[in-house]
Amino acid sequence: MDDSFKGAYAAVLGTLALLIALLALLSQAYA
Amino acid sequence: MSTLDWWVLAGTLLAIVAYGAWKTRGAQTAESYLRGGHDSRWYTIGLSIMATQASAITFLSMPGQAYEDGLGFVQFYFGLPIAMVILSATIVPLYYRLKVYTAYEYLESRFDLKTRLLTAFLFLLQRGLAAGLSIYAPSIILSTMLGWSLTWTTLAMGLVVVAYTVSGGTRAVSYTQTSQMAVMLGGMALAAAFVIWRLPAGVSLGEAVGVAGALGKMKAVDFSARFDTRYTLWSGLGGGLFVALAYFGTDQSQVQRYLSGASLRESRMGLLFNGLVKVPMQFLILFVGILVFAYYQFNRPPLVFNEVEAAHARTVQPASWQALDTAYEAAAGAKDAQVRAWLEASRSGGRDAVAAARGELVAADARVRALREDAKKLVAQASPRGEPNDADYIFLSFVLHHFPSGLVGLLVAVILCAAMSATASALNALGTTTVIDFYKRLHRPDASDRHYLVAAQGFTIFWGLVAIAFAALASHLDNLIQAVNVLGSLFYGPMLGVFLVGFFIKRVGGTAAFWATGVAQAVVLVIFAVSKVSFLWYNVIGCGVLVAVAVGLNAAIEK
Numbered sequence: 001m002d003d004s005f006k007g008a009y010a011a012v013l014g015t016l017a018l019l020i021a022l023l024a025l026l027s028q029a030y031a
Numbered sequence: 032m033s034t035l036d037w038w039v040l041a042g043t044l045l046a047i048v049a050y051g052a053w054k055t056r057g058a059q060t061a062e063s064y065l066r067g068g069h070d071s072r073w074y075t076i077g078l079s080i081m082a083t084q085a086s087a088i089t090f091l092s093m094p095g096q097a098y099e100d101g102l103g104f105v106q107f108y109f110g111l112p113i114a115m116v117i118l119s120a121t122i123v124p125l126y127y128r129l130k131v132y133t134a135y136e137y138l139e140s141r142f143d144l145k146t147r148l149l150t151a152f153l154f155l156l157q158r159g160l161a162a163g164l165s166i167y168a169p170s171i172i173l174s175t176m177l178g179w180s181l182t183w184t185t186l187a188m189g190l191v192v193v194a195y196t197v198s199g200g201t202r203a204v205s206y207t208q209t210s211q212m213a214v215m216l217g218g219m220a221l222a223a224a225f226v227i228w229r230l231p232a233g234v235s236l237g238e239a240v241g242v243a244g245a246l247g248k249m250k251a252v253d254f255s256a257r258f259d260t261r262y263t264l265w266s267g268l269g270g271g272l273f274v275a276l277a278y279f280g281t282d283q284s285q286v287q288r289y290l291s292g293a294s295l296r297e298s299r300m301g302l303l304f305n306g307l308v309k310v311p312m313q314f315l316i317l318f319v320g321i322l323v324f325a326y327y328q329f330n331r332p333p334l335v336f337n338e339v340e341a342a343h344a345r346t347v348q349p350a351s352w353q354a355l356d357t358a359y360e361a362a363a364g365a366k367d368a369q370v371r372a373w374l375e376a377s378r379s380g381g382r383d384a385v386a387a388a389r390g391e392l393v394a395a396d397a398r399v400r401a402l403r404e405d406a407k408k409l410v411a412q413a414s415p416r417g418e419p420n421d422a423d424y425i426f427l428s429f430v431l432h433h434f435p436s437g438l439v440g441l442l443v444a445v446i447l448c449a450a451m452s453a454t455a456s457a458l459n460a461l462g463t464t465t466v467i468d469f470y471k472r473l474h475r476p477d478a479s480d481r482h483y484l485v486a487a488q489g490f491t492i493f494w495g496l497v498a499i500a501f502a503a504l505a506s507h508l509d510n511l512i513q514a515v516n517v518l519g520s521l522f523y524g525p526m527l528g529v530f531l532v533g534f535f536i537k538r539v540g541g542t543a544a545f546w547a548t549g550v551a552q553a554v555v556l557v558i559f560a561v562s563k564v565s566f567l568w569y570n571v572i573g574c575g576v577l578v579a580v581a582v583g584l585n586a587a588i589e590k
Contacts, residue, residue: 016112023251030244
């Protein structure tokens, strides 16, 4: 893997995890 | 539509096409026509990728889907960012190293000519049919609701797209797509703001969304591991990843977008940008549907949103419709009272009072929904060949009846921009694949640059005419929006499978890959013809069959 992009990949996957967590919280808040 | 709406609509569309034509003026070469001259920055690539995927159906159907079933569909996009990372790390550098024009060239360097040609042929078949549907689907909905002529809507949209795609090639597609994407995002953000503004005085946004939540519409993430629920976190991460890998990694209409990048770095950043903003964007579109739902908890919605079909059903069975209408008035009135009771309870009542009010509200809503289902059945009986999915009409009906003059024109422009951007990428890719993988490879390998440019333009016109002709014939297809989804799933499994084998299973050779592609495609088509397996599984089955057959056949050949 190209090292220079590892940070960018981590940022994309981290953002996805954060978004899923936020959407799960939203679901719970209005459940 | 008012005169102002027409000015906004025509002005927006003409400005976009004129901007695209101006940016790509001057002499073309085959290289710039097919690969965009290698000068696209990451934001152009990212927006172009997003505009290619966003079809008119995205904007017409998704708010309606959220209205009916809630936010759960957003989970389908959870696999996409992961796919962007995997593709950026694996196949994109490979495409750059091999300096390919099309994804299918890689298959010849890895396997052999026949595997390349078979996969390129499957792409042409799938994308050629889909291009027709991407023009036809919005045409039928817009012509029904606005009273436009279906033939003229299809022809006008198709010919404009053919004109700028043929004259400017890949660069014109990219430039128009960045402005189209801006119109789409701006239009939807304005739509969301406007629906919020139209909520009744005295009801806060939180309360309006709270009513939608009480009726189960706000469940965005479902952690349950159930196979009978279509959209869960797991089906989104797994199935969504599969579809995104196939679509962005092997479909030339997407591959061509990021191969126009100025460098490998720009292409990767464009894909990752798509991975970052896709989930929030789809959430916004679905949330507009939730807002429309919330609005209709305080204002009476029509029994059926496709008013043309509803009027037809009323004339065919007046007595049944009248009975249904009377029952609906009573049920909707009862539900209005329950919405107010729930609001009162949530403002001042205790936990038990809120729970009790919610139970009553859910029961009242179920009675209204049941009547709506009965009405849809009457509509389907009255016109058995009509477009049966009323959810596709919810958002457009809301826009036409509640949005102010000017904003209606902008929202229709959003829908047409989406249709045109998806179609332009498809025609561009169909023309390119025909020239590179068939014409140049088999017929004229050593012609001049000018010759290939003219050939590419000719094939793009050819595919444009095929798409328009198919759109004209599509009126004989039932339930065409379902057809759009099924069509993609029929071919992606084997296409992804052959790329995966090429990339990860080094010992499999060309002959095994070729026959495995044929077998896997046949299996998917047989399953489609004779079984009731959901189309969401076709990708997994096609890809799985291909990998298994390729490995098995290869072992047999090696012996």
